[in-house]
Amino acid sequence: xxxxxxxxxxxxxxxxxxxxxxxxxxxxxxxxxxxxxxxxxxxxxxxxxxxxxxxxxxxxxxxxxxxxxxxxxxxxxxxxxxxxxxxxxxxxxxxxxxxxxxxxxxxxxxxxxxxxxxxxxxxxxxxxxxxxxxxxxxxxxxxxxxxxxxxxxxxxxxxxxxxxxxxxxxxxxxxxxxxxxxxxxxxxxxxxxxxxxxxxxxxxxxxxxxxxxxxxxxxxxxxxxxxxxxxxxxxxxxxxxxxxxxxxxxxxxxxxxxxxxxxxxxxxxxxxxxxxxxxxxxxxxxxxxxxxxxxxxxxxxxxxxxxxx
Numbered sequence: 001x002x003x004x005x006x007x008x009x010x011x012x013x014x015x016x017x018x019x020x021x022x023x024x025x026x027x028x029x030x031x032x033x034x035x036x037x038x039x040x041x042x043x044x045x046x047x048x049x050x051x052x053x054x055x056x057x058x059x060x061x062x063x064x065x066x067x068x069x070x071x072x073x074x075x076x077x078x079x080x081x082x083x084x085x086x087x088x089x090x091x092x093x094x095x096x097x098x099x100x101x102x103x104x105x106x107x108x109x110x111x112x113x114x115x116x117x118x119x120x121x122x123x124x125x126x127x128x129x130x131x132x133x134x135x136x137x138x139x140x141x142x143x144x145x146x147x148x149x150x151x152x153x154x155x156x157x158x159x160x161x162x163x164x165x166x167x168x169x170x171x172x173x174x175x176x177x178x179x180x181x182x183x184x185x186x187x188x189x190x191x192x193x194x195x196x197x198x199x200x201x202x203x204x205x206x207x208x209x210x211x212x213x214x215x216x217x218x219x220x221x222x223x224x225x226x227x228x229x230x231x232x233x234x235x236x237x238x239x240x241x242x243x244x245x246x247x248x249x250x251x252x253x254x255x256x257x258x259x260x261x262x263x264x265x266x267x268x269x270x271x272x273x274x275x276x277x278x279x280x281x282x283x284x285x286x287x288x289x290x291x292x293x294x295x296x297x298x299x300x301x302x303x304x305x306x307x308x309x
Contacts, residue, residue, distance in 0.1 A: 016099070017119055019056035020091035021049055022084055022142060023063035023105035024076065029193050036063065036105040038197060041204040041213045043069075043220060045106050045191060051220060052110040053101055060094045062087040063105070069220050082166035084142065085173060089155050089165045095148060099123075104142035106191040108200040114187040118145040121182055128177040135185035141174045143188050150177055232271060236278045243285030252277055 023046055027035040036046035043051075046061070047069040053059060058073060065074045073094050077086040088102060099122060101115060114132075121130040122145040129151075131144035154176045158165055191197050204213050215230060236256065237249035244252075256277050260269035 016057050016097050017101055017145070018058040018095035018097040018099070018148075019053040019060070019101040019103065020088060020095065021046070021053075021059065021061045021072075021103045021105050022087045022091070023061050024080065024087055025084075025104075030197075035191065037066070038191070040108040040191070040197065040200045042217045045108060047220065049103055049105055049107050049110055051216070052107075052112050052115050053103065054112065056101065057097055058095055060091040061105070062091040077166070079166065082164075083168060084170045085155070085158070085168040086165040088151070088170075088173075089159075092148070092151055092155065098148055099145055100148045100151060101145050102142060104190055107143060107187065107189070108191060108204070109186045109189055110143065111187065114143075114184060115145075117182065118143075121145070121180060122147065125180045127180040129174075130180045130182060131174075132184045132188040133181050134188040137183070139174060139179075139181065140188045140190070141170055142190075143184075144179075146177070229267070229271065232274045232278075236274045236281070239278050239281040239285070243281045248281075252281070 023036040025035065027033055030038075037044050039045075040048065046066075050059065050061075050068060050070055050072065054070065059070075060073045060075050061068070062075045062077065064076065064080075075090045075094055077083075077090040092100065099119060101118065103110070118130050118132070129141075129144050129146035132140045134140055151173075154173055155165060157176075158168060158172065162168060189196075189200070191200055204210065211230070233253055233256070237253055240252040241249040256270065256273040259273040260266070263269040263273070
């Protein structure tokens with residue numbers, strides 16, 4: 001198996017795509033738990049996946065409707081529980097884009113960057129689809145981007161031969177398609193067991209991930225779609241804490257956010273407000289360093305008058 005290594009995504013030429021998320025499985029290895037609703041890093045697994053494909057033209061979730069962090073189209077295979085191929089067919093009927101992202105609802109580490117990587121690979125490879133492979137090199141057909149025409153062609157053929165898609169395994173589809181593969185042991189990680197859930201929750205809290213995960217979770221919770229330089233805010237918080245007082249850090253970053261909102265929001269407004277507040281914190285710290293020294297310029301001429309105090 002030869003892995004395909006796509007070039008970096010080019011936002012100016014990014015193709016429009018639709019997303020189909022399969023979220024109606026029985027979760028037998030989880031004892032029938034509501035897997036899409038299980039939380040990792042404070043967010044439901046389904047919401048994490050929906051955040052990764054937030055720029056899809058149309059997002060279809062194949063499952064019974066439930067509250068989600070953003071609006072989606074709901075679909076269901078007939079009869080329910082007909083398996084992933086039947087669910088894919090039900091979701092595909094609501095799509096119109098030439099490229100379709102197909103995802104399971106249990107991918108805690110899927111990101112928008114991985115989605116763009118798959119779509120770019122599909123665009124330049126000429127394959128029917130591009131899927132991720134996991135840490136063991138196994139295909140993950142539910143973390144993949146496909147050409148809609150290829151999916152419709154094969155699903156129509158299966159329906160003609162078998163009468164319906166109910167009960168047909170997903171490997172029938174992947175065997176019939178020309179596929180390229182992108183190795184990604186992290187983004188392809190899915191949660192089939194309680195041990196998987198525990199592993200995902202532990203990894204989210206690792207030092208290298210926890211801050212980005214927390215910021216993403218807060219933005220989702222507050223309905224904020226804003227990319228800012230968190231390093232700038234952290235530097236500001238450090239300067240305020242050290243140069244003024246420790247409680248100044250959270251209060252200052254709050255005020256920066258408020259000022260940015262008043263100025264029309266946007267990353268530029270946040271950066272400008274942070275710059276001003278950081279400069280103020282440094283001036284404050286400089287005054288503290290100079291405390292106790294006479295407020296006289298170093299080269300000032302001493303007053304030698306007889307009555308000089």
